[in-house]
Amino acid sequence: MTRWNVTRERGPEWGGWWRDDAIGPPHDRSSGARWPLLGLLFLLPIIIPAVRSAAHPNTSVVHAVLGPVLLAAYAGCYLFFPQVVFRRPSIRAKLVFCTGMLALGWVAMLVLHEGSVYVLLYAMAVIAFGLPPGWTLILDGSSLVALLVVVERHVGVDGSPSDVGTLLGITSAMFAVGRLLHTVRSLRAAQDEIATLAVTAERERLARDLHDILGHSLTTITVKAGLARRILESAQDTERASTEIHEVESLARSALSDVRATVSEYREVSLSAELVGARAALRAAEIEADLPHAVDNVLPDLQQTFGYVLREAVTNVLRHSGAKHVKVRLGRTWLDIEDDGAGAPGGVSGNGLRGLTERLDQIGGTLRAEPRAGGGFLVRAEVRPALEAAS
Template sequence: MGDVAEARGGGVPGGDPLRWTRGWRRTVLASGMLVYPGVTALGVAQYATGGTAVVGYAVVAAFCGGYALAGVSFVSGHRARTGALLWSMAVLCAAEVPVARNYAFFLAAVVVSFAAMALRRHRALIVTTGALAALVVPWAVRPWHRGPGWGEALVIVFTSLMVLGYSEIATAHRALLEARAEVAHLASEAERARIARDLHDLLGHSLTVVAVKSGLARRLAESGSPGAVEEITAVEGLARRMLTDVRAAVSGYREVTLAGELARGRELLRAAGVTADLPTATDVVDAAHQELFGWAVREGITNVVRHARATRCTVRLAPDGVEIRDDGTGAGAGTPAPGGNGLTGLRERIAAAGGTVAAGPAAPRGWRLRVTLARPGPPEPRRTTKGASS
């Protein structure tokens, strides 16, 4: 359950999986756009004096307030209010043009990028219109003695692209984390259902027998029959066997078995979008080796999912070995995570059993992890000494 909680927490136990797409981090990033009104204020200082300068600074301040309100409205999902605030910001930007001249188009960069993010259907038209205005107006207003506003147009285009790119990344990241949390939740629910089903299958029959025998013992005891003691003894023995079965079932969920790891591996590969070519039976493997091969299958499939970037994973069983192969382009079944000790632990287990682990690239592509145990050799023929004849 700790892994599920960690997945739902975005990789940090107890964390918020959406922390990078909301809260103070998003506020800090959005506040970076206030640099542009600051640049416009420099234009007011350069081109205006007296009352005109006061008006210019007031417009910049009002623009900043409108931007903050528009950001809150956009996050809250109030589309109509956001649209009205964007229009008011556009009007303030136009009112600033006679005061700050070409510097007013830094305000336009904020309006255009915000509008392109909020109105994605028309983003190309919005960015093109803003860039053309910044390019043409400084050239068209002759008293400014300026040519086309190439710098301002580039600021508008690249700012809009930056904001749209961040918006796309944040949206995709949020969707990915929500999907991962949902998958973890579904996996947890499936595990609960599996345990409930297995315990029901294990205990259903035994509890029914206990109930029937207990009722019989009660009736025999009421009639004074000595058979009641025999039935109670049978119930006691059945209860002890049930307790043993439950302990075995619980320990079975924690211990590694080859059949269990193949079943878990098939589900893990399916969830990761990897085609699983796994055996459906394990009787080819000796019972003494099934747990050991289960460890190998667990390590191999886990590394395929984590590192291989594969589309297919194949597991082959033999009486003396198991092979996990993938067709990936990254590190595969034979490569542990950086700093991990999964493969090291597997090598130690196999070495203790007298076997070997081979991991490396597979032809024509992918990785292969192969565990091989030494086959017992044929028994040596008994040597007999020829006695001397007397």
């Protein structure tokens, strides 16, 4: 493994420590209304002592006013932090919010009379819950170290080293819960994306199959109906015209059945059946057909795909080419359809050929549709030798 590859592999891992790649929990109206009430209950352990401290006779006027104001601002940050953390703003906005809340917590803890170290728990929990791991370690880690120093030196803070250890444990638990919640949300988002892709793929499959089925069937019906009309107008062979009309009716019923089966995903295309249908359609269009009489030399796994290719190629011959002769050749892993016509107008590749290309891509094959050097048009479907060897 090269050094460049190692760098690429480690880049996303370390980048996730500083970037905000996580997906927060859903923030609907009901959860937004419930959280302030629940958060207010969590804040009671610091609100009640603050009120008592402000009413204490020994508390100065400045501390009696400034303490509650700071605590109110700090509590407001805690009550409305989901609006910032879970609405997916930039990492810079989250960092500014969390740093400001932590600073408010420090000032409120030092200003309050007998301020407890647990005042900082709320800011540290928000940071552990809402920021990437790198920023969490810096902000919460530095706060814990500073708290330990302040407690050891007894600088106007109510607490002990064991209290700092408790803060460490609670903050670590919140960090783990936050990472777990973000992971769950990421998995749900991935599942939603997979479901969306599955729906899109199913729509593409249905559109492709309906195009292949109706395109060929309706083209053949049109050709046969036109032939029957010409026979009736010339009054030459009414019996043949009646036969063609019966075949049109049969094709229409078959097309309806195929559409129903395709919608139910039960329809199977047979290469041998497509050869029979191609022979009848080309005969009705008065196009000379040189077709194989058997498909035994084609790999069984490829016969359904080659059936789709044959169907679409013959449909294009009937629609666009103006050909008088069509030749089909089959091999173990290839299929050729040649005609002496002009191909699609302007060499345009329609939805049918694009659909065939997608089908062949799924089995590792390729499709070529191009004019022949000596005139006419060639459609060639072929799989790579690796598939043949594996089979």
